[in-house]
Amino acid sequence: MAYSSCSQIPLTSISFPKNSALSGATQVPSKGFYPYRVLIHPPANSRAPQTPIAAAMQEDKGLIVETSDGKSKLRIPHVLSVAGSDSGAGAGIQADLKACAARGVYCSTVITAVTAQNTVGVQGVNIVPEDFVAEQLKSVLSDMHVDVVKTGMLPSLGIVKVFHHSLKQFPVQVEPLKAALVVDPVMVSTSGDVLAGPSILAGFREDLLPMADIVTPNLKEAAALLGGVQLATVDDMRSAAKAIHDMGPRNVLIKGGDLAASFDAVDIFFDGENFYELRSPRITTRNTHGTGCTLASCIAAELAKGSSMLSAVRVAKRYVETALDYSKDIAIGNGLHGPFDHLLKLKRDVRNSCRPRPFEPDDLFLYAVTDSGMNKKWGRSIRDAVKAAIEGGATIIQLREKDAETRDFLESAKACVEICRFHGIPLLINDRIDIALACNADGVHVGQSDMPPKVARALLGPEKIIGVSCKTPEQAHRAWIDGADYIGCGGVFPTDTKENITVGLGGLKDVCVSSKLPVVAIGGIGASNARSVMEIGVPTLKGVAVVSALFDRESVLGETRKLHALLKETALSVKG
Numbered sequence: 146m147a148y149s150s151c152s153q154i155p156l157t158s159i160s161f162p163k164n165s166a167l168s169g170a171t172q173v174p175s176k177g178f179y180p181y182r183v184l185i186h187p188p189a190n191s192r193a194p195q196t197p198i199a200a201a202m203q204e205d206k207g208l209i210v211e212t213s214d215g216k217s218k219l220r221i222p223h224v225l226s227v228a229g230s231d232s233g234a235g236a237g238i239q240a241d242l243k244a245c246a247a248r249g250v251y252c253s254t255v256i257t258a259v260t261a262q263n264t265v266g267v268q269g270v271n272i273v274p275e276d277f278v279a280e281q282l283k284s285v286l287s288d289m290h291v292d293v294v295k296t297g298m299l300p301s302l303g304i305v306k307v308f309h310h311s312l313k314q315f316p317v318q319v320e321p322l323k324a325a326l327v328v329d330p331v332m333v334s335t336s337g338d339v340l341a342g343p344s345i346l347a348g349f350r351e352d353l354l355p356m357a358d359i360v361t362p363n364l365k366e367a368a369a370l371l372g373g374v375q376l377a378t379v380d381d382m383r384s385a386a387k388a389i390h391d392m393g394p395r396n397v398l399i400k401g402g403d404l405a406a407s408f409d410a411v412d413i414f415f416d417g418e419n420f421y422e423l424r425s426p427r428i429t430t431r432n433t434h435g436t437g438c439t440l441a442s443c444i445a446a447e448l449a450k451g452s453s454m455l456s457a458v459r460v461a462k463r464y465v466e467t468a469l470d471y472s473k474d475i476a477i478g479n480g481l482h483g484p485f486d487h488l489l490k491l492k493r494d495v496r497n498s499c500r501p502r503p504f505e506p507d508d509l510f511l512y513a514v515t516d517s518g519m520n521k522k523w524g525r526s527i528r529d530a531v532k533a534a535i536e537g538g539a540t541i542i543q544l545r546e547k548d549a550e551t552r553d554f555l556e557s558a559k560a561c562v563e564i565c566r567f568h569g570i571p572l573l574i575n576d577r578i579d580i581a582l583a584c585n586a587d588g589v590h591v592g593q594s595d596m597p598p599k600v601a602r603a604l605l606g607p608e609k610i611i612g613v614s615c616k617t618p619e620q621a622h623r624a625w626i627d628g629a630d631y632i633g634c635g636g637v638f639p640t641d642t643k644e645n646i647t648v649g650l651g652g653l654k655d656v657c658v659s660s661k662l663p664v665v666a667i668g669g670i671g672a673s674n675a676r677s678v679m680e681i682g683v684p685t686l687k688g689v690a691v692v693s694a695l696f697d698r699e700s701v702l703g704e705t706r707k708l709h710a711l712l713k714e715t716a717l718s719v720k721g
């Protein structure tokens with residue numbers, strides 16, 4: 146069966162009608178059930194029609210559109226991982242799932258062996274019976290459309306044969322798109338334990354390597370494939386890459402993670418014509434368990450999305466480097482080689498996960514919004530302003546720094562996050578999703594012409610707070626559909642900090658009555674009129690947001706205290 150790398154699929158550009166949902170996509174002819182495969186690119190034209198496909202394109206979900214008889218289907222790029230399970234979840238199937246998830250690709254799994262494994266070593270290996278490996282392969286390949294097959298631990302010659310046979314048996318799912326085959330010839334774990342003995346070498350040489358688009362041995366595996374040669378230098382790696390290429394794979398990547406003499410992490414990529422020396426700084430960390438599996442899965446994921454082989458390898462190496470650097474100080478297990486964090490999440494969450502509770506509508510009670518102009522005028526830093534507001538009773542803070550330099554703003558935002566975490570007060574950033582991500586704020590507040598809440602949600606994740614400014618019941622409804630947590634309604638009264646289109650108390654009431662989300666009123670509110678706002682008496686109205694009445698004053702602490710007391714009193718009388 147002919148496997149060829151995605152880079153070798155001829156990309157024929159067929160132009161779609163200008164206004165069609167598919168304009169801007171690349172069409173790739175294929176032979177099988179679906180006559181065309183279309184790789185989606187983000188559209189150049191942002192006013193693309195709002196069909197589901199156009200919407201997917203707009204959000205650049207990396208989906209694939211298949212068309213048949215004029216009908217379109219949306220599909221996520223799909224990698225099938227055929228590998229062993231690692232109970233410690235640093236390598237094997239678990240690493241493959243995490244790497245594919247991190248790279249935005251679907252991953253199905255065929256498990257060849259279950260290992261009892263941790264950061265100390267491999268305590269046991271239970272090989273899955275050959276006919277059951279065959280059954281798993283059949284289940285996936287007879288039903289699902291796989292773009293790339295990736296192999297890891299194939300623990301016996303019998304399983305190599307079963308795998309080879311299954312690929313021949315189910316060409317329909319694979320051949321139309323000429324799925325790529327990525328072979329990671331796993332033999333020995335980082336801890337030095339044998340995962341697949343020398344008996345499999347014949348199967349690799351005769352069956353798998355000739356059909357592989359890329360094979361990715363580490364130094365020991367390359368040595369074993371070549372019958373036990375020593376590989377100690379970059380030159381040795383080049384010779385090994387060439388010799389392994391002669392066994393049939395279209396590309397070879399010799400991984401140099403274990404090259405003792407090198408300060409860099411050097412891999413050699415050979416495509417049959419050219420050698421590429423891929424170097425990255427060697428990260429000093431014990432957490433390198435699973436780097437090989439992750440690299441191969443990431444290559445598979447990038448190929449599934451339509452990358453060329455060299456580009457897939459480069460992205461994969463950069464991804465491993467980033468993940469190692471990010472996770473270098475994480476401690477999981479007591480052994481010599483720990484796992485790393487594929488989703489680049491653990492470190493950030495561990496360090497900053499002290500927010501004691503999720504967002505509550507009552508957090509909107511006294512909502513303090515900073516203003517750089519006012520802070521400058523009164524000669525205080527953002528952090529001093531925030532500290533004073535919290536001490537005075539503010540229940541949530543928003544940094545609204547429209548003209549701050551990005552670096553200065555980020556530094557202040559980080560300091561404010563610390564202050565707010567200490568006091569258990571949520572901190573939101575106005576408009577700047579990038580700043581919110583970089584300082585790990587609790588969320589963002591966006592206006593009608595800022596980042597759409599759905600996109601903000603996709604970028605920030607499910608746990609962050611998203612607020613949206615709304616003037617009308619329709620906008621409030623849209624915010625709810627888009628996954629916002631609250632809405633800010635205003636301006637209620639005229640103000641100097643915003644353009645003067647006010648909704649008044651009547652407009653505020655209309656929005657509050659119709660809104661399914663909690664509402665905070667904003668715009669020209671202070672001690673003189675806060676009572677009249679809260680007295681509209683609609684249960685969704687949870688509080689007032691204040692800028693000038695707190696920050697355009699000599700004493701932020703004093704003004705916040707005063708307003709807090711007044712709101713408390715009003716709340717009691719409204720309830721009573």
Ligand SMILES: Nc1ncnc2c1ncn2[C@@H]1O[C@H](COP(=O)(O)OP(=O)(O)O)[C@@H](O)[C@H]1O
Binds near residue numbers: 362410425469
């Ligand atoms: N300490 C490190 N710093 C940066 N990159 C590394 C480090 N260790 C391994 N790598 C990279 O991780 C990938 C996997 O390599 P390697 O660890 O040699 O494979 P395996 O896990 O199969 O033994 C390679 O791209 C290699 O260069």
Ligand SMILES: Cc1ncc(COP(=O)(O)O)c(N)n1
Binds near residue numbers: 229236260298334433
């Ligand atoms: C199930 C399984 N598959 C692969 C590896 C190799 O990974 P590493 O070389 O990082 O130990 C492993 N340890 N366990």
Ligand SMILES: [Mg+2]
Binds near residue numbers: 402433434435436437
């Ligand atoms: Mg390794």
